Amino acid sequence: MSGALVFSALCLLAAMGTSAGSARASFAFTMAGTLVGLLAALGVLLGPDDWEWTGAFLVGGERMHLRLDGVGAIFLVPVCVIGAAGAAYARAYWPDSDFPGAAARGRAWWNALILCMGLVLTISNGLHFLIAWEAFALCGYFLITLDNRRPEVRKAGWLYLASSHAGTLALMAFFTLLAAHTGTWELGPVRDVPPALFWLALFGFGMKAGFFPCHIWLPSAHANAPSHVSAVMSGVAIKMGVYGIVRFGGWLPVPAEAGQVVIGLGAASAVLGIAFAMAQNDLKRLLAYCSVENIGVILIGLGAAQMARTHGNAAWGQLAIAGALLHVWNHALFKSLLFFGAGSVLHATGTREMSRLGGLGRAMPWTAGLFALGAAAVCGLPPLNGFVGEWLIYLGLFDAATTRAGFAWAVLPAAILLASAGALALAAFIKAGGMIFLGAARTKPAAQAHECGAGMLAPMGVLAAACAVIGLAPGLVWPAIARAAGSWNPAWAHAEKSPFATLGPAQAALAALAAAAGFLLWKKSRANGLRRGLTWDCGYRSPAPRMQYTSGSFAGIVAGWFFRTFGSERKFRRPHGPFPEGSILLERIPETVLERWVEPAGAAITRLSHAALSLQHGRLQAYILYLVVGLAAVGALVFLEGKP
Amino acid sequence: MMIVRIFLWVALAPLLPGLINKVKAWVAGRRGPPVLQLYYDLIRLWQKGVVLSTLASPAFVVAPAVAWVALACAAFLVPLGPAGAGLSFRGDVLLMVYLLALARFCTAWAAMETGSAFGGMGAAREVSYAVLSEAALFAAMLSLAVQTGSVSLVAMLSPTPGAGTLLLAAGLFIVLLAENCHVPFDDPNTHLELTMIHEAMALDHSGPPLAVILHGASMKLLLFAVLLTAAVLPLGSLSPLAAAGALAGGVLLVTIGVGLAESFLARFAFRHVPLLLTMGILLCLFSLLVAWKGGAA
Numbered sequence: 001m002s003g004a005l006v007f008s009a010l011c012l013l014a015a016m017g018t019s020a021g022s023a024r025a026s027f028a029f030t031m032a033g034t035l036v037g038l039l040a041a042l043g044v045l046l047g048p049d050d051w052e053w054t055g056a057f058l059v060g061g062e063r064m065h066l067r068l069d070g071v072g073a074i075f076l077v078p079v080c081v082i083g084a085a086g087a088a089y090a091r092a093y094w095p096d097s098d099f100p101g102a103a104a105r106g107r108a109w110w111n112a113l114i115l116c117m118g119l120v121l122t123i124s125n126g127l128h129f130l131i132a133w134e135a136f137a138l139c140g141y142f143l144i145t146l147d148n149r150r151p152e153v154r155k156a157g158w159l160y161l162a163s164s165h166a167g168t169l170a171l172m173a174f175f176t177l178l179a180a181h182t183g184t185w186e187l188g189p190v191r192d193v194p195p196a197l198f199w200l201a202l203f204g205f206g207m208k209a210g211f212f213p214c215h216i217w218l219p220s221a222h223a224n225a226p227s228h229v230s231a232v233m234s235g236v237a238i239k240m241g242v243y244g245i246v247r248f249g250g251w252l253p254v255p256a257e258a259g260q261v262v263i264g265l266g267a268a269s270a271v272l273g274i275a276f277a278m279a280q281n282d283l284k285r286l287l288a289y290c291s292v293e294n295i296g297v298i299l300i301g302l303g304a305a306q307m308a309r310t311h312g313n314a315a316w317g318q319l320a321i322a323g324a325l326l327h328v329w330n331h332a333l334f335k336s337l338l339f340f341g342a343g344s345v346l347h348a349t350g351t352r353e354m355s356r357l358g359g360l361g362r363a364m365p366w367t368a369g370l371f372a373l374g375a376a377a378v379c380g381l382p383p384l385n386g387f388v389g390e391w392l393i394y395l396g397l398f399d400a401a402t403t404r405a406g407f408a409w410a411v412l413p414a415a416i417l418l419a420s421a422g423a424l425a426l427a428a429f430i431k432a433g434g435m436i437f438l439g440a441a442r443t444k445p446a447a448q449a450h451e452c453g454a455g456m457l458a459p460m461g462v463l464a465a466a467c468a469v470i471g472l473a474p475g476l477v478w479p480a481i482a483r484a485a486g487s488w489n490p491a492w493a494h495a496e497k498s499p500f501a502t503l504g505p506a507q508a509a510l511a512a513l514a515a516a517a518g519f520l521l522w523k524k525s526r527a528n529g530l531r532r533g534l535t536w537d538c539g540y541r542s543p544a545p546r547m548q549y550t551s552g553s554f555a556g557i558v559a560g561w562f563f564r565t566f567g568s569e570r571k572f573r574r575p576h577g578p579f580p581e582g583s584i585l586l587e588r589i590p591e592t593v594l595e596r597w598v599e600p601a602g603a604a605i606t607r608l609s610h611a612a613l614s615l616q617h618g619r620l621q622a623y624i625l626y627l628v629v630g631l632a633a634v635g636a637l638v639f640l641e642g643k644p
Numbered sequence: 645m646m647i648v649r650i651f652l653w654v655a656l657a658p659l660l661p662g663l664i665n666k667v668k669a670w671v672a673g674r675r676g677p678p679v680l681q682l683y684y685d686l687i688r689l690w691q692k693g694v695v696l697s698t699l700a701s702p703a704f705v706v707a708p709a710v711a712w713v714a715l716a717c718a719a720f721l722v723p724l725g726p727a728g729a730g731l732s733f734r735g736d737v738l739l740m741v742y743l744l745a746l747a748r749f750c751t752a753w754a755a756m757e758t759g760s761a762f763g764g765m766g767a768a769r770e771v772s773y774a775v776l777s778e779a780a781l782f783a784a785m786l787s788l789a790v791q792t793g794s795v796s797l798v799a800m801l802s803p804t805p806g807a808g809t810l811l812l813a814a815g816l817f818i819v820l821l822a823e824n825c826h827v828p829f830d831d832p833n834t835h836l837e838l839t840m841i842h843e844a845m846a847l848d849h850s851g852p853p854l855a856v857i858l859h860g861a862s863m864k865l866l867l868f869a870v871l872l873t874a875a876v877l878p879l880g881s882l883s884p885l886a887a888a889g890a891l892a893g894g895v896l897l898v899t900i901g902v903g904l905a906e907s908f909l910a911r912f913a914f915r916h917v918p919l920l921l922t923m924g925i926l927l928c929l930f931s932l933l934v935a936w937k938g939g940a941a
Binding site: 358359361362365372376379380381382387391394395398399401402404409412415416417419420422423424426427430431433434438439440499501502503506510513514517518519520521522524525528529530531532533534535536537538543545547548549553554555556557558561 | 690691692693694695696697698699700701702703705706707708709710712713714716717731733734735736737738739741742743745746748749752753756757758759760761762763764765767768769771772773774775776778779781782783786789790793794795847848851852853856918929932936938
C-alpha cells in the first residue's frame with residue numbers, strides 16, 4: 001500500500017516535471033499515478049485495514065504522519081478518476097498547438113493539484129494539513145487563471161483566491177485552537193475540546209465546499225476556467241471542503257444542534273442553488289450553481305447522520321451518511337461529464353450563452369446523448385447513479401421521520417425541500433439540454449457546429465459508463481460506501497446488508513424495458529411510415545429560430561417566484577401605439593450574495609480605512625499631539641486603576 | 645397474477661378519460677363521446693404513420709416510449725388493495741415518485757426537440773409547476789410514512805383513517821388535478837395552445853408515439869386515483885373482496901370528481917396556478933403535522 005501511494009505521488013511529480021518537455025510522457029505519468037492511486041484507495045475501501053505511515057523526518061518541526069482510512073479513501077477515488085479523465089480530455093480540448101505555454105503550465109498545475117488533494121486527504125497533522133491545504137488552493141488559483149489574458153478570468157481568479165483565504169483564515173484559527181486544546185498537532189478523534197470549534201471548521205471548509213451563502217466565488221470561477229479545470233474544481237476540489245466537514249464532524253465533539261444547522265444549510269443550498277442555476281443563461285454558470293445544489297444534497301445527508309450520531313447512533317444515520325458519501329462520487333462523475341459536455345459545446349461554437357445556441361444535437365449527436373445522460377443523472381432520475389445516492393439520503397430521512405423523535409423534526413422540511421430541489425434541477429436541465437441541443441440553431445456559429453473528436457468523447461464516455469454502472473448495479477459500490485460510513489462512525493462499522501438488494505435489479509429491469517420499448521416504438525413508427533415535415537407550430541408556414549422559447553422565457557415562471565430572493569433587476573417598457581417602438585424588457589439576475597452583501601460590506605471597510613487614512617497626513621505637530629493624548633490616556637488609565 | 649395486474653393497468657386506464665368526458669357531457673346536457681372513445685383513438689393512432697419534424701431526432705419517438713415504461717413501472721409499484729403491489733421493497737415510494745419525474749423528463753425533452761414555441765411553452769410550464777406538485781406529493785407521502793411507520797407503499801397505503809385523512813385527500817386531489825392536467829390547472833379540451841400545458845407538449849406528436857403518450861397519461865391518472873383512494877380508505881381492514889370493491893368504487897368516485905371539477909370550474913389564469921398548488925402543499929403539510937403529532941392514534 002505504501003509503495004503504491006509513493007509510486008502514485010512520484011508519478012504525479014514526474015508528470016509535473018515532464019509537463020513542459022513532452023505532453024505525451026506527462027500524460028502517461030498522470031494516468032499511471034492516478035490509476036495506482038485509485039487502486040490504493042479501492043484497496044483501503046474493500047479491505048479491513050487503514051493505511052498508516054509515519055516518516056522519520058520532520059517537516060516544520062513536526063513528524064510527517066500520513067493515514068488513509070475509509071473516509072479519506074472515499075474522497076480519493078473521485079480525485080483519481082476525474083484527475084485521469086480531465087487530463088485525457090485536456091489533451092484534445094486544450095492542446096499545445098492552440099495554447100502554447102498555457103497548456104504546459106496547465107499540465108503542471110493539474111498534476112500538482114491532484115497531488116495536493118491526495119495529501120490533504122492523507123495528512124494527519126494539523127500543521128501539515130494547513131500547508132497542503134494552502135498549496136491545494138494555490139494550484140486551483142493557477143488552474144483557474146490559465147487563460148489569464150482575459151480580464152474576467154483574472155477577476156474570477158482573484159475572487160477565488162480571496163474567498164479561499166477567508167476560509168483558510170478560519171481554518172488556521174481552527175487548527176491552532178485544536179492544537180492548543182489537545183497539546184499536539186496530531187489529528188485524530190478527540191474528546192475534550194469545546195464543541196464550538198466545529199463552527200469554525202464548518203465556515204472554513206464551507207468556503208471551499210461552496211454551500212449557500214459561502215458560494216460567492218464558485219459561479220465565476222467555474223464559468224471562466226477552462227472546462228476541464230471547471231470539471232475538476234466542481235467535481236472534486238469543492239469536495240475537499242466537504243471532506244473537511246465530514247472528517248471533523250466525525251472526529252470532534254460537535255454541538256448538539258450541529259445536525260440541524262448542517263441540514264438547514266444543506267436544504268437552503270439545495271433549493272437556492274438550483275433556483276439560481278435555473279435563472280442562468282451561461283451554461284457553465286448554470287452547472288456551477290447546480291454544484292451548490294449538490295453540495296446541499298450532500299450536506300442534508302451529512303446533517304441527518306450527524307443528528308443520528310448525536311442521538312444514540314440510530315441506524316437511519318448510516319443510510320444518510322452512506323447516501324451523502326455516494327453522492328460525493330456521483331456528483332463528481334456527472335458534473336465532470338456535464339462540464340466536459342459544456343467544454344465541447346464551447347469548443348464547437350465559441351459561446352457559453354444558451355440563448356445563442358440551439359439545435360446542436362444534429363451536428364453533435366454523441367455529445368448531446370452523453371449530456372442528456374448526465375442531465376438525467378444530475379436530476380436524480382432512475383435508473384442512473386444520481387437516483388441511487390439521493391434514494392439512500394431520502395431513505396434515511398424517511399426512516400428518521402417514522403421514528404417521530406422530537407429532535408428529528410428537521411428531516412421533514414429537508415425531505416420536502418430536497419424533493420423540490422430535484423424537480424427544479426429537472427427544470428434547469430431540460431432548459432439547458434433543450435436550449436443547447438434541441439430545436440433550431442439560433443445563431444450562425446451554432447448552425448456551423450461540429451462534433452468534437454474522440455479524444456474529448458472518450459473521457460465523457462467513461463464517466464457516463466460509470467454513472468450507468470453505479471445506477472444499474474448499486475450493490476457493487478455498497479461495500480465501499482458502508483466501509484467509509486463505518487470509518488466515519490465506528491458504531492456503524494458492522495454494516496447492515498446492502499439496501500440495494502431489490503432496487504438494483506429493479507433499476508436494471510427499468511433500463512432494459514425502456515431500451516426495448518424505445519426500440520419497438522421506433523420500429524413501429526418506421527413500419528407505419530415516417531414522413532419528415534416542418535414543425536407544426538400552430539400552422540405557420542416557416543417557423544423561424546427566433547420563434548422558439550428562449551432560455552429566459554423558459555426560466556420565467558421560476559424566476560418570477562424567486563424574484564425578490566434573487567433581487568432581480570428589471571427594466572420593462574411596454575409597447576405603445578400602433579407602431580410600437582422602444583419597448584424593452586431586460587432582466588438581470590445578480591450574484592445576490594456577492595453584490596448585495598459581500599461587496600457592500602467590503603466597500604464599507606474600504607471607506608472606514610480611507611477615513612482612518614486622514615489621520616495620517618505628515619504634519620509633525622499633529623503626530624506629537626497624538627502622542628501626548630495617547631500618553632495622557634494611558635496615564636489616566638494607570639492613575640484610575642491604581643486607586644481602587 | 646402479474647399478467648392480470650399488467651392487464652388491469654394497461655387495459656383499464658383508458659377508461660378513465662372516457663368516464664370523465666361522459667360526466668362532463670352529462671352535466672352539460674350533451675350525449676358526449678362514447679366511454680370507450682379513447683380506445684378507438686388509440687387503435688386508430690397505432691395504425692397511422694408518423695410525421696417527424698425536420699428538426700427532431702429519433703429521441704423524439706423514443707422518449708414517449710421511455711416515459712410510458714416509467715409510468716408503467718410506477719404503476720407496477722402501487723398496490724392494488726388486497727392484491728398488493730407487483731414489487732414491494734423498503735423505499736419503493738421514492739422510486740415511484742422519481743419514475744413519475746423520469747416520465748416528465750422524457751416528455752419535456754421530446755417537446756423541446758421540435759423547436760416549436762408551444763413545445764417550449766408547455767415544457768416550461770410542466771416542469772415549473774411540477775416543483776410545487778412534487779413538494780405536495782412528498783409531503784403527502786411523508787405524512788403516510790409517519791402515520792403508518794413504514795416507507796414501503798404496501799404498508800403506507802393501508803392506513804387507519806386519522807384526523808389528517810381529509811386534509812390529505814384534499815391535498816392529493818389537488819395534486820391529481822395538477823399532475824394530470826385537468827381544470828383548473830389545464831384544459832385538456834382546449835384548442836388554444838397558449839393556455840395548455842400537457843397538450844402543448846404533445847402538439848407535434850403523431851401516430852404510435854402520440855398513442856403511447858395518450859395511454860401513458862391515462863395510466864398516470866389511474867395511478868393517482870388509486871393512490872388517492874388507497875391513502876384514504878382503510879383497505880387493509882376490509883375483506884379482500886370488499887377491499888377490491890372499495891378500491892374500484894373509490895377510483896370511480898375520484899374520476900367522477902374530476903369530471904365534476906372540469907364541469908363546474910373554470911381554468912385558472914396561470915398566475916393563480918401556483919397559489920392553488922401551494923394550497924395543495926399546505927393541505928398535505930397539515931396532514932403531515934397531524935400525523936407527526938400523533939393524530940393517527
